[in-house]
Amino acid sequence: MADLRSNFAGIKSSNPFWLASAPPTDKAYNVVRAFEAGWGGVVWKTLGEDPPVVNVNGPRYGAMHADDRRVIGLNNIELISDRPLDINLAEIKQVKRDWPDRAVVVSLMVPCEEESWRRILPMVEDTGADGIELNFGCPHGMSERGMGAAVGQIPDYVEMVTRWCKQFSRMPVIVKLTPNITDIRYAARAATKGGADAVSLINTINSIISVDLDTMAPNPHTDGKGTHGGYCGPAVKPIALNMVSEIARDPETLSTPISGIGGISNWRDAAEFIALGAGNVQVCTAAMVYGFKIIEEMTSGLGRWMDEKGYDTVGDVTGRAVENVTDWKYLNLNYITKAKIDQDLCIKCGRCHIACEDTSHQAINTVKDGEKYYEVNDDECVGCNLCVITCPIEGCISLEQMAEGTDPRTDKPIDSSYANWTTNANNPSAGQE
Amino acid sequence: MVQNNDDTSITRGIVSGRLTHSETQANFCDLHPALSPHQASIDASRCYFCHDAPCVTACPTSIDIPLFIRQISGGNAIGAAETILEQNIMGAMCARVCPTEQLCEEACVRTEAEEKPVIIGQLQRYATDALFDDGRQLFTRGEDTGHKVAVVGAGPAGLACAHRLARYGHSVTIFEARAKAGGLNEYGIAAYKALDDIAQREADYILAIGGIELRYGVKLGTDFSLDSLLGDYAHIFVGIGLGGVNALNIVGEDNNGVVDAVSYIETLRQTDDLSSMAVGSNVVVIGGGMTAIDVAVQSKKLGADTVTLVYRRGKDAMGASLFEQELAQTNGVNIILNAQPSEIKAEGDNVSAIVFERTLIDDAGKCQGTGDIFTLPADMVFKAIGQKLDSELDLNDINMKWGRIDVGETRQTSNPRIWAGGDCILEGENLTVSAVEDGKVAAEAIHTSLTTATLTTDGEQG
Numbered sequence: 001m002a003d004l005r006s007n008f009a010g011i012k013s014s015n016p017f018w019l020a021s022a023p024p025t026d027k028a029y030n031v032v033r034a035f036e037a038g039w040g041g042v043v044w045k046t047l048g049e050d051p052p053v054v055n056v057n058g059p060r061y062g063a064m065h066a067d068d069r070r071v072i073g074l075n076n077i078e079l080i081s082d083r084p085l086d087i088n089l090a091e092i093k094q095v096k097r098d099w100p101d102r103a104v105v106v107s108l109m110v111p112c113e114e115e116s117w118r119r120i121l122p123m124v125e126d127t128g129a130d131g132i133e134l135n136f137g138c139p140h141g142m143s144e145r146g147m148g149a150a151v152g153q154i155p156d157y158v159e160m161v162t163r164w165c166k167q168f169s170r171m172p173v174i175v176k177l178t179p180n181i182t183d184i185r186y187a188a189r190a191a192t193k194g195g196a197d198a199v200s201l202i203n204t205i206n207s208i209i210s211v212d213l214d215t216m217a218p219n220p221h222t223d224g225k226g227t228h229g230g231y232c233g234p235a236v237k238p239i240a241l242n243m244v245s246e247i248a249r250d251p252e253t254l255s256t257p258i259s260g261i262g263g264i265s266n267w268r269d270a271a272e273f274i275a276l277g278a279g280n281v282q283v284c285t286a287a288m289v290y291g292f293k294i295i296e297e298m299t300s301g302l303g304r305w306m307d308e309k310g311y312d313t314v315g316d317v318t319g320r321a322v323e324n325v326t327d328w329k330y331l332n333l334n335y336i337t338k339a340k341i342d343q344d345l346c347i348k349c350g351r352c353h354i355a356c357e358d359t360s361h362q363a364i365n366t367v368k369d370g371e372k373y374y375e376v377n378d379d380e381c382v383g384c385n386l387c388v389i390t391c392p393i394e395g396c397i398s399l400e401q402m403a404e405g406t407d408p409r410t411d412k413p414i415d416s417s418y419a420n421w422t423t424n425a426n427n428p429s430a431g432q433e
Numbered sequence: 434m435v436q437n438n439d440d441t442s443i444t445r446g447i448v449s450g451r452l453t454h455s456e457t458q459a460n461f462c463d464l465h466p467a468l469s470p471h472q473a474s475i476d477a478s479r480c481y482f483c484h485d486a487p488c489v490t491a492c493p494t495s496i497d498i499p500l501f502i503r504q505i506s507g508g509n510a511i512g513a514a515e516t517i518l519e520q521n522i523m524g525a526m527c528a529r530v531c532p533t534e535q536l537c538e539e540a541c542v543r544t545e546a547e548e549k550p551v552i553i554g555q556l557q558r559y560a561t562d563a564l565f566d567d568g569r570q571l572f573t574r575g576e577d578t579g580h581k582v583a584v585v586g587a588g589p590a591g592l593a594c595a596h597r598l599a600r601y602g603h604s605v606t607i608f609e610a611r612a613k614a615g616g617l618n619e620y621g622i623a624a625y626k627a628l629d630d631i632a633q634r635e636a637d638y639i640l641a642i643g644g645i646e647l648r649y650g651v652k653l654g655t656d657f658s659l660d661s662l663l664g665d666y667a668h669i670f671v672g673i674g675l676g677g678v679n680a681l682n683i684v685g686e687d688n689n690g691v692v693d694a695v696s697y698i699e700t701l702r703q704t705d706d707l708s709s710m711a712v713g714s715n716v717v718v719i720g721g722g723m724t725a726i727d728v729a730v731q732s733k734k735l736g737a738d739t740v741t742l743v744y745r746r747g748k749d750a751m752g753a754s755l756f757e758q759e760l761a762q763t764n765g766v767n768i769i770l771n772a773q774p775s776e777i778k779a780e781g782d783n784v785s786a787i788v789f790e791r792t793l794i795d796d797a798g799k800c801q802g803t804g805d806i807f808t809l810p811a812d813m814v815f816k817a818i819g820q821k822l823d824s825e826l827d828l829n830d831i832n833m834k835w836g837r838i839d840v841g842e843t844r845q846t847s848n849p850r851i852w853a854g855g856d857c858i859l860e861g862e863n864l865t866v867s868a869v870e871d872g873k874v875a876a877e878a879i880h881t882s883l884t885t886a887t888l889t890t891d892g893e894q895g
């Protein structure tokens with residue numbers, strides 16, 4: 001089987017799956033259970049300065065459920081660790097000593113002052129932890145106090161604090177980035193400039209998960225009031241994938257290791273992050289919904305898939321898909337596709353038709369020889385993929401390339417050569433790039 | 434199911450109290466217990482919200498099934514009930530008695546995809562239960578048009594017709610021979626499908642719209658004639674069902690213990706104490722329709738030792754759906770196919786056995802005796818081989834066909850002032866849902882006729 005051992009920014013772990021800094025890594029009890037279950041590493045829930053923060057005593061979490069009550073999105077208003085610093089440090093020291101082959105990284109968040117960082121870093125280093133992760137992402141509560149996302153949203157601060165950490169400790173420094181910005185690359189560049197050994201992303205997204213229509217308060221609410229929380233879970237994965245790929249493609253950061261975070265629930269999610277440039281991944285929501293045992297599916301699935309594909313190490317996979325992420329303007333406009341419906345698989349639900357008819361290109365007919373029969377009309381089909389998405393039967397509708405002949409929609413002969421927007425006749429700026 | 438397994442204690446003959454009251458209560462519990470909100474939510478989420486949905490096409494009343502299921506998903510069960518009742522005012526009863534496995538659920542694309550349809554019937558019950566629990570009236574009577582319509586029979590067809598007419602503001606008088614409304618919903622159909630007095634609660638809900646007068650205990654042919662109604666009412670809707678029962682026409686049919694299944698079920702449905710129902714120890718049911726299954730299963734639930742259902746043709750020709758056949762079998766009913774009764778034997782005046790001859794279906798599709806004979810011991814024989822129009826009835830010379838009333842597409846009879854629907858018409862399918870559709874379609878036609886007539890006589894729109 002493929003070798004799943006991981007060396008991320010100099011931090012070794014038995015596999016590339018770490019638990020993200022969050023409630024599952026709040027204390028030794030949880031972390032030991034995670035290691036017993038097989039997790040490769042943890043990022044310990046964020047430590048701050050004493051006195052510890054306090055949490056609300058009402059609900060901390062809200063969720064978005066799919067129709068069948070599967071959790072597809074989670075938000076929280078929990079703050080950083082609310083336990084005394086010395087207890088956390090003692091537990092970290094003990095756990096690291098007991099589990100030398102696992103990664104123990106410590107998440108930190110102290111005020112944006114040099115003295116605060118200078119004070120806490122030696123204490124963490126003394127635990128024997130493998131590295132630190134700077135929590136520049138937490139979007140709720142702490143950001144009101146000038147920490148978390150309030151730092152991560154200002155690249156100059158990101159660079160400054162990263163530099164302090166590299167200056168005052170020998171530990172690898174991972175900078176955790178907030179997605180609550182317009183362009184993730186600026187923060188990633190700042191971290192890199194500050195000397196970060198790696199970045200991790202994404203932290204949670206500003207969110208109001210839902211509104212209680214009886215009390216007219218946002219969920220979750222405490223004593224009738226609610227506040228925005230950090231959104232995570234499967235629903236945020238596409239946002240995270242994009243941000244990871246942006247950093248992986250950016251010339252200024254492409255050599256900075258990335259720890260991928262955002263809705264990873266199974267091996268396939270993890271493989272996608274790794275393919276887009278992540279060196280390892282961090283998981284939280286899936287563990288909070290299903291417990292630590294999910295690691296078994298993740299390691300087994302990733303290993304089996306790597307074997308099938310002939311990848312020996314995680315490093316062989318990292319970044320494999322990056323070169324295929326491009327800008328829209330470079331997409332091949334001569335590549336023609338048409339939807340095809342497999343009549344043997346079609347159950348005649350008609351969703352492809354109504355989606356296309358109402359909201360797209362009126363390219364799916366409904367009747368043939370007087371019988372209900374859903375069939376693509378190539379004269380109208382633009383190959384948009386909506387029917388493939390709406391079809392409840394996997395594999396029933398597929399997009400197929402029309403490699404030669406004439407596109408009946410445009411009546412133009414199919415050109416097998418590559419041509420993109422930069423040279424297109426309709427582009428006023430064509431040829432200027 | 435509770436059974437009496439002690440062989441030595443079996444009492445022969447037709448007796449009551451084979452099981453205790455509580456044992457019978459347990460046997461007659463709900464066939465499909467109501468869905469919890471959680472179950473409803475999970476199952477509603479399986480609906481694909483199809484375009485031009487096959488389930489809607491398969492529903493005789495064209496309920497917008499994908500819409501009502503989506504409303505359930507959205508936590509709007511009352512809205513779902515409104516969607517259902519808009520097309521089928523007897524949605525609550527149909528949710529319980531429709532052969533959904535032959536209608537909407539058979540057509541469900543999930544049946545094609547994974548042989549497991551969305552449980553449309555149970556979701557429909559979930560929505561209509563929510564409405565009845567809530568108690569609100571969703572429909573209001575239209576402004577009084579001054580038109581009077583007579584409806585003969587307060588069964589599913591008559592009630593559906595009356596309700597739709599009341600919505601249009603016409604005044605309806607229903608003439609019902611029995612003491613209660615609901616027709617076969619109240620007097621037929623297995624008890625375990627219509628618990629909690631649902632048939633009456635539904636009839637009450639329908640009548641609560643207003644503008645409908647219900648006269649009980651008046652029978653067509655005895656207390657009034659269609660002719661007399663034509664003098665007082667602009668139009669008539671006839672929904673009288675099938676009052677007559679087909680005879681076996683074999684030797685011994687008049688012995689004690691040979692019972693008409695329809696009237697037995699009627700008594701069963703009206704009794705407060707099911708353990709008081711007398712039933713044989715060895716029961717034989719003749720027939721292959723829903724009534725046969727209903728009486729067979731209920732005999733077993735009342736404590737009969739053996740129940741054998743005998744049908745003269747094959748499985749596929751049975752009027753009862755496969756689901757119903759399996760329901761009977763899982764309740765301990767033995768089904769014998771391709772056999773027809775030839776003689777009922779008696780000891781004294783009481784039935785003791787019934788002789789059958791095996792049959793073959795010939796090339797022309799006719800059922801022929803083979804001469805191969807067998808005998809089943811029986812102390813009770815149920816006749817369930819179909820019903821017919823009460824032959825005594827004077828139906829005012831309206832055209833009949835094959836013993837039933839002949840109607841056109843709008844359920845209009847050969848008399849342009851008389852419409853008919855439900856089991857009494859030629860196209861009647863012996864289903865509540867079809868009867869409701871008949872009543873609805875006829876009401877629309879009657880309304881059109883009344884308002885068009887107004888236009889010509891008064892020169893203004895009705």
